[in-house]
Amino acid sequence: QVQLQESGPGLVKPSQTLSLTCTVSGGSISSGGYYWSWIRQHPGKGLEWIGYIYYSGSTYYNPSLKSRVTISVDTSKNQFSLKLSSVTAADTAVYYCARDPGGNSVVDYWGQGTLVTVSS
């Protein structure tokens, strides 16, 4: 059973960089065939796809966030990470890491989500 777990600070100051890590258990990121995604949900609102990465390092970023987003992978630790720079209050959201089999933007496993608040 694959499990994903987000970790990182729950509070980030405006203009700083939000950094989150997703640890994958029950399966190897480097086995291939899966794309590893970040999706966020603003409080009480809908879902927004941030981007994804393949184990090889190839990435896709949502154009609405592309200038501020970096997703990276560490296969030795079976982790992938999100960095979002120059954050504002509008970046306050629950951030989910997720698995997408085949890169079709269909999520079959999600992390539990972590709330990140941007505030001074």
Next chain:
Amino acid sequence: DIQMTQSPSSLSASVGDRVTITCQASQDISNYLNWYQQKPGKAPKLLIYDASNLETGVPSRFSGSGSGTDFTFTISSLQPEDIATYYCQQYDNLPPAFGPGTKVDIK
């Protein structure tokens, strides 16, 4: 970008009722549509993929249909555990986009 709309935004129904939610895409997305269920405080759960295919382990009272721009999600007999918000999501074009959600309550 493709925009997704859903209706209604919320509904209340009795246990055993048939519940129908509609989702519309701003352009033709063929059958590249998913439906997710999200319970309060939890991550979404995939119920339907490719517009009409039931994910493994999902009860058969859930179903989906449609193609092109118009899609329907149905719960044939609403159960108390179905209280949740339901989202459609297109994956025909990048970026993938979710609808705004439909909140389902028990009357």
